[in-house]
Amino acid sequence: MTIIKDVTKENIEDLCWFCVPETKRNDPEWIKGVEDKRRWAGAMLKKQGSLAKLAYQDNCAVGMIQYQTILEEGIVYIDCIWVPWERYWQKGIATKLLLSLLDDIKNSAIGGFNDGQALALVTKTFPGGAPNQLTARQFFTKKGFQPIGKDPDYLYYPLRPGFVYRPKKKKAVKYQPQKEDKGKVLIISGPNACPATYPYFLKRMEKYIREIDTKIPLQWLDASQESFAVKKRGVKIGDCIVNAKLIKSFVLDKENFQKEVNKALGK
Structure with a gap:
């Protein structure tokens, strides 16, 4: 039952x-x-x-x-x-x-x-x-x-006869580069609806970046504990910043993700 x-x-x-x-x-x-x-x-x-x-x-x-x-x-x-x-x-x-x-x-x-x-x-x-x-x-x-x-x-x-859902357009939030973001990696973590986000996506970002550069400083920002640092950059949980550039490729697309990381690092 x-x-x-x-x-x-x-x-x-x-x-x-x-x-x-x-x-x-x-x-x-x-x-x-x-x-x-x-x-x-x-x-x-x-x-x-x-x-x-x-x-x-x-x-x-x-x-x-x-x-x-x-x-x-x-x-x-x-x-x-x-x-x-x-x-x-x-x-x-x-x-x-x-x-x-x-x-x-x-x-x-x-x-x-x-x-x-x-x-x-x-x-x-x-x-x-x-x-x-x-x-x-x-x-x-x-x-x-x-x-x-x-x-x-x-x-x-x-849930009502004749209703047609049209998503409201959300105002795009643009990454605001910070001087201190140069020469480092930032990965944004925090409270999440899915327990797989950290091990399956965020740690994968770290792994793929380390395959390219083993020495670049890497910092984790928790959106709930370091909210000011996250908000001033205009980023959200799941975002990845490399050398003051927001990586837009999906991490499961390894080839394009690493290509974008290489470009951000000037390689």
Whole structure:
């Protein structure tokens, strides 16, 4: 039997550790990722009172859906939905999680919106998926989500008849180079919605940069603990600065990432 539970202070650790592979639970980098997730989740719980739901079988968390309320747009944004283990696939667990979230919205259990209820669910799915498992895009599309513009992974589900979601244009924040950024590397870390961000993306940045230059000074800036240093640069968690230049290539695109790092270093 599958039981859906809201994430609260009592089971927040289940959420923080949910996405960590069993083989990585003693890995210092993943433990740091969990600490970042714990800080983020605690803050979100205080801010909006609800941030995720977990599906349990035999007291074990087997599925999750995580979300944020974007009040100024009148939407609930789904960060992630995931059922990681194959033995729990095709059992309706993800559907139960989504329906539980929809029930909360319809019953105004997730509130703060000007009109009393969210106008839409919105998500941007990560391309790809595990072999033999529906991708997140396929799952949401089957549930009636519609594409936003030309990006097939950017989807919305209207909660009112005739509503069409149009994203608000966000003011672009431009990196403000600082004199002290010359001749060094800065990687911006901090509280994060995903425990994989630190080990899988940020530490990978460090690794790829070290393959190019083993001696350049490298500094980590925590956005929550060194907020002034981060804000004055106009950067955010996940950004990487090399020799006073913001690296724009995605780190998983190793070739272009390192090409941009080389260019920033004048190599």
